[in-house]
Amino acid sequence: MEAQLQELKTQALDQIAAASTVKELNDVRVAYLGKKGPITDLLKGMGKLPAEERPKMGALVNVVREEVTTQLEGRMAILEEEAINMKLQSETIDITLPGRPVKTGNSHPLTRVVEEIEDLFISMGYEVAEGPEVEKDYYNFEALNLPKGHPARDMQDSFYITEDILLRTHTSPVQARTMEAKGGEPIKIICPGKVYRRDSDDATHSHQFTQIEGLVIGEDIRMSDLKGTLSVFAKKMFGDDREIRLRPSFFPFTEPSVEMDISCFKCGGSGCNVCKKTGWIEILGAGMVHPNVLEMAGYDSKRLTGFAFGMGPERIAMLKYGVEDIRHFYTNDVRFLSQFQRTEL
Amino acid sequence: MLVSINWLKDYVNTQQLPPAELGEKITRSGIEVDAVIDRSHGMTNIVVGYVESCVKHPEADKLSICQVNIGEETTQIICGAPNIAAGQKVIVARPGAKLPGDIKIKKAKLRGEESRGMICSLQELGIEGKLVPKAYAEGIYVLPEDAETGSDVITNFDLDDTVLELGLTPNRADAMSMLGVAYEVGAILSEEVQLPEISYNEVSDTAASMLTLNVDAPEANPLYVAKVVRNIKVQESPMWLQQRLMAAGVRPHNNVVDVTNYILMEYGQPLHAFDYDALGTGNITVRYAKEGEMITTLDDAERKLSGHHLVITNGEKPVAIAGVMGGANSEVSDSTTTVVIESAYFASGSVRQTSKDHGLRSDASSRYEKGVDPNRVIPAAERAAQLLSELAGGEVLAGSVVFDELNKEEKIVKVSPDFINSRLGMKIAFEDMLDILKRLKFDTQAVNGQLVISVPTRRQDIQIPEDVVEEIARLYGYDEIPATLPEAETTPGGLTPYQAKRRIVRNLMEGAGLLQATTYSLTSEKSAKQFALEETDTTRLLMPMSEERSILRQSLLPHLLESVTYNTARRMDSVALYETGSVFLKGDNELLNEQEHLAVAMTGLWLDNSWQGEKKPVDFFVLKGIVESLADKLGVQLTFERGQMDDLHPGRTAFIMHNGQRIGVMGQLHPSEQKARDLKTTIVMELNLAALLNLESEALVYTPVPRYPSMSRDVALVLSKIVEAATIETVIRNAGGKLLKDVRVFDLYEGDKMEEGKKSVAFSLTYFDPEKTLTDEEVINAHDKVLAALTEVGAELRS
Structure with missing residues (x-):
């Protein structure tokens, strides 16, 4: 019987080793260890043995059974891993295929520029003020020291709706309205918005465009404060190594008036096609608020002074991104718009 | 303003600065120099030639063979100009000469005849055609007889000059004259200004004996000076005068007209010359025109006048529009022998309006509009008398005929040095301020530490202390201003809730895959009201530039759709x-x-994952989903009502409602509108964003996360096709009671397995009790009520 047992064991182990799938191995398990298997049969047949042999024989059967079981489990683990590996291999994908596109839009380049400027000035304590695009002549011109018949009105031929109502030619009327509303109190605002002038549309002119103006009124506001503020703006907007230069100019609502150039961000000042070989790029107009403008809005120009500045986001966007034709901003070609997706930070 | 540096040197020492450097100094201290133009254009080898003989070329009708003496030699030159003739002094470019436009002159053979050089027109020397005197516009230029044969043309005729083109701001009317620019340059370089010396002889007869003057409109014409010069000979002006005018951008005509234009450029004071005999009455009367009165101006245009147009008359009919343009009837001609020179002060507003009404801008009107110097009116008339006697051989009659009520006093501006320094944020010394004012030739007294400044009348732009601040600062140098930041207390700054929410809306739209567009506010009559949410009248511009941009838009969609079509x-x-x-x-x-x-506005594919085979065209519900997420983001309740709007698909249009108010519309474009716009299926939406952004948001308070499980039941219903899902949802919600937490459509079937006119809609209902775990019984109870309500409204349960 012992010999029989040893043969069974050898047979079982051979078959375990030969099983190449989980299923085959399970068949081996059932065949040898199942209720109807030969080992169970052997155990059942122990009753026929003499009583003194039974314990020895029982132990022997158990040893064989455990060994078969251990071998079987070991083999099972290997086969299961192989099966998983095969499955994984069959599931391999081509990871170079394109991903599922996530549809993302983006802001218009002018919005991008405007928001960048807004956020910069907000960080310096400015509020954002807005006002109507259809404006009274009074706020657009008269309150800004441009009475009817003033020669400087020529500079900005306007779209009138009635004799007293027009499409604003700049965002300065927002300043005039804010000053009137603040009733003589200090002001720190930035005013973005759409403006309109009687220009024929071409590569550098647009009858509709955007502007951002700033206004600061307070005690002892000096021209040096204007210069310092614009210098911070230029560095944040166009790079830390930008220098600024002020040139005398004329606007009816400021006195003194200046135009600000920045050192060319492309060539750094040595002269290139962006700065037209001058090393400098004209960016904005500014000045100290004219006392007439302060007085018209009810401010005591002896006590409070201020500065104002204004710039064109189209021009800034054209310079910054190298856009050559202002009409791109209003055509909405998706091949143009979608280029302003990525961050520059 | 074009400023010849050679001419400028008559009045001020430019310290031999290279022109570009002088230009830069002028720009940096206040007047922008737009261009520095070298009049010599690098020309060489251009000499005066004397045409000894001139015969027709045997082989070419239009060419002449000329023997030209150029000093050292006589040489043969073939010339194609119609006005070439023997005995002329001409401009000769010798072989090896360089002309503007990279032209090099070489010896050549023209139809078998040798040509050693070229006889030049002024255009060939780089002078604009419109500036060349009419007599020479179509041919070569003929020099005066006394031009020295063989001498260098470039140096002898002032072409070795540089012109600065000034871009003047409206306040700097003073720089619209050579003298004004001389004062500016004098201030920059700290140099004196030399005024022209005026002296001439008068005959004993007086101007008053020949001319009477009436001024009926002193407010518009407070100063009128007339001088009479007789026995003049009208002819070409001398070369130096012609060259100076051309350098200043003025075309030479004859000596009389040229003198008035020269003084206009020199003094900034417009002058006008009348033919005395053509006036016919010996009278000048300045008055407002009669309504409908006519005048033919020097440009041969007939013009109808109105009662507010100031005119110069001969006492009977208009002979000039005051300050704008002369009349043809009194124009100086070759046969003129006696001229009346007018020098006047016309009020800027009057000239501005008149010039605007007639669409007529002249060198004169542009100066009057900005205001001329009251103290140059009389000297300019004197200067004209001098030049006419020198250049036209005229006899100047004694005295002038004058009407004068003009205030010519200098304005006094008082300002303290502290004021100047505190406005600038600088510490400029008192002496430095005095020095700058001296350089400006502003007569200044220091009184009790204050600057008391007499501002010359040529600087009408200096009115208040701030104007003086600018003068001091710009000549001290803007580079010297330090950079500081306002010292006032800091303010928080920021966006208003409205502005912040607008940014949130934009972010949401972009996150949803939309690109931000910007379109024009001005549109056409046709597009103005299309897709408008409210019925109101349109607003039209008084003077539109085109019909396409004549009306203010009432909806964003028409232009947005144009942009879509542009792309498709x-x-x-x-x-x-x-x-x-x-x-x-x-x-x-x-x-x-x-x-x-x-x-x-959206068209085409919404989802296009090509290699995975998924393609989803845009449809109503793609856009509706975006609007719903916008509502969620802003925390507002928006509902959708079936609606109708012109140019939208009648079965695929919804009004967007808030609190019972219609605040928007969305839908698919009507097929005929799609066709008209050359678009495929296009879905649009427009809503009153302001109405949403103006709402105050409620404070956000958290709702506890459910602690007990919810249960769901599905129900599939057969409905008439016209029944809307929202109606059934309302029935379900009303019947479901407190425990019904959510109702969602999860399936719609309208295929051919359905009875005609029917559809199947399946809802998923979620029941939930925040207080405890629901029992089956409770759910069955609630759900039965729902089913009963559905049966009651005629919905058929589908098994």
Whole structure:
């Protein structure tokens, strides 16, 4: 019987080793260890043995059974891993295929520029003020020291709706309205918005465009404060190594008036096609608020002074991104718009 | 303003600065130099030639063979100009000469005849055709007889000159004259200004004996000076005068007209010369025109005058529009022998209006509009008398005929050094300020530490202390101003809730895959009201530039759709754009009711994952989903009602409602509108964004996360096709009671397995009790009520 047992064991182990799938191995398990298997049969047949042999024989059967079981489990683990590996291999994908596109839009380049400027000035304590695009002549011109018949009105031929109502030619009327509303109190605002002038549309002119103006009124506001503020703006907007230069100019609502150039961000000042070989790029107009403008809005120009500045986001966007034709901003070609997706930070 | 540096040197020492450097100094201290133009254009080898003989070329009708003496030799030159003739002094470019436009002159053979050089027109020397005297406009230029044969043309005729082109701001009318620029340069370089010396002889007869003057409109013409010069000979001006005028951008005519133009440029004072005999009456009367009165001006245009146009008359009929342009009837001609020179002060407003009404801008009107110097009116008349006697051989009659009520006093401006320094944030020394004012030739007294400044009348722009601040600062140098930041208390700054929410809306739209567009506010009559949410009148510009841009838009969609078509026409088939911007509605107030709107337009594929085979075209529900997420983001309840709007698909249009108010519309474009716009299926939406952004948001308070499980039951219903899902949802919600937490459509079937006119809609209902775990019984109880209610409204349960 012992010999029989040893043969069974050898047979079982051979078959375990030969099983190449989980299923085959399970068949081996059932065949040898199942209720109807030969080992169970052997155990059942122990009753026929003499009583003194039974314990020895029982132990022997158990040893064989455990060994078969251990071998079987070991083999099972290997086969299961192989099966998983095969499955994984069959599931391999081509990871170079394109991903599922996530549809993302983006802001218009002018919005991008405007928001960048807004956020910069907000960080310096400015509020954002807005006002109507259809404006009274009074706020657009008269309150800004441009009475009817003033020669400087020529500079900005306007779209009138009635004799007293027009499409604003700049965002300065927002300043005039804010000053009137603040009733003589200090002001720190930035005013973005759409403006309109009687220009024929071409590569550098647009009858509709955007502007951002700033206004600061307070005690002892000096021209040096204007210069310092614009210098911070230029560095944040166009790079830390930008220098600024002020040139005398004329606007009816400021006195003194200046135009600000920045050192060319492309060539750094040595002269290139962006700065037209001058090393400098004209960016904005500014000045100290004219006392007439302060007085018209009810401010005591002896006590409070201020500065104002204004710039064109189209021009800034054209310079910054190298856009050559202002009409791109209003055509909405998706091949143009979608280029302003990525961050520059 | 074009400033010849050679001419400028008559009045001020330019310290031999290279022109570009002088230009830079002028720019940096206040007047922008737009261009520095070298009049010599690098020309060489151009000499005066004497045409000894001139015969027709045997082989070419239009060519002449000339023997030209150029000093050292006589040489043969073939010339094609019609006006070439023997005995002329001409401009000769010798072989090896360089001309503007990179032209090099070489010996050549023309139809078998040798030509050693070229006889030049002024255009060939780089002078604009419109500036060349009419007599020489079509041919070569003929030099005066006394030009020295063989001498260098460039140096002898002032072409070795540089012109600075000034871009003047409206306040600097003073720099619209050579003298004004001389004062500016004098201030910059700290140099004196030399005024022209005026002296001439008068005959004993007086101007008053030949001419009477009446001024009927002293407010518009407070100063009128007339001088009479007789026995003049009208002829070409000398070369130096012609060259100076051409350098200043003025075309030479004859000595009389040229003198008036020269003084206009020199003094900035417009002058006009009348033919005395053509006046015919010996009288000048300045008055307002009669309504409908006619005048033919020097440009041969007949013009109808109105009662507010100031005219010069001969006592009977207009002979000039005051300050704008002379009349043809009194024009100086070759046969003129006696001229009346007018030098006057016309009020700027009057000239401005008249010039605007007639669309007529002249060198004179542009100066009057900005205000001329009251103290140069009389000297300019004197200067004219001098030059006419020198250059036209005229006899100047004694005295002038004058009407004078003009205030010519200098304005006094008082300002303290502290004021100047505190405005600038600088510490400029008192002496430095005095020095700058001296350089400006502003007569200044220091009184009790204050600057008391007599501002010359040529500087009408200096009125208040701030103007002096600018003068001091610009000549001290803006580079010297330090950079500081305002010292006032810091303010928080920031966006208003409205502005912040607008940014949130934009972010949401962009996150949803839409590109932001910007379109024009001005549109055409046809597009103005299309897709408008409210019925109001349109607003039209008084003077539009074109019909396409004549009306203020009432909806963003027409232009947004134009942008979509622009893209699809360029084979970009999938386009999804949004815009935020104002529409302009007639309201009760004086101004328009400007409403900020949000609009979306989309066409083509919404999802295109090509290699995985998924393609989803845009449809109504793609856009509706975006609007719903916008509502969620802003925390507002928006509902959708079936609606109708022109140019939208009648079965696929919804009004967007808030609190029972219609605040927007969305839908698919009507097929005929799609066709008209050359678009495929296009879904649009527009809503009154301002109405949403103006709502105050509620504070956000958290709802506890459910601690007990919810249960769901599905129900499939057979409904008539016309029954809307929202109606059934309301029935379900009303019947479901407190425990019904959510109702969702999860299936719709309208296929051919359904009975005609029917559809199947399946809802998923979620029951939930926040207090405890629901029992089956409770759910069955609630659900049975729902089923009963559904049966009651005729919904058939589908098994």
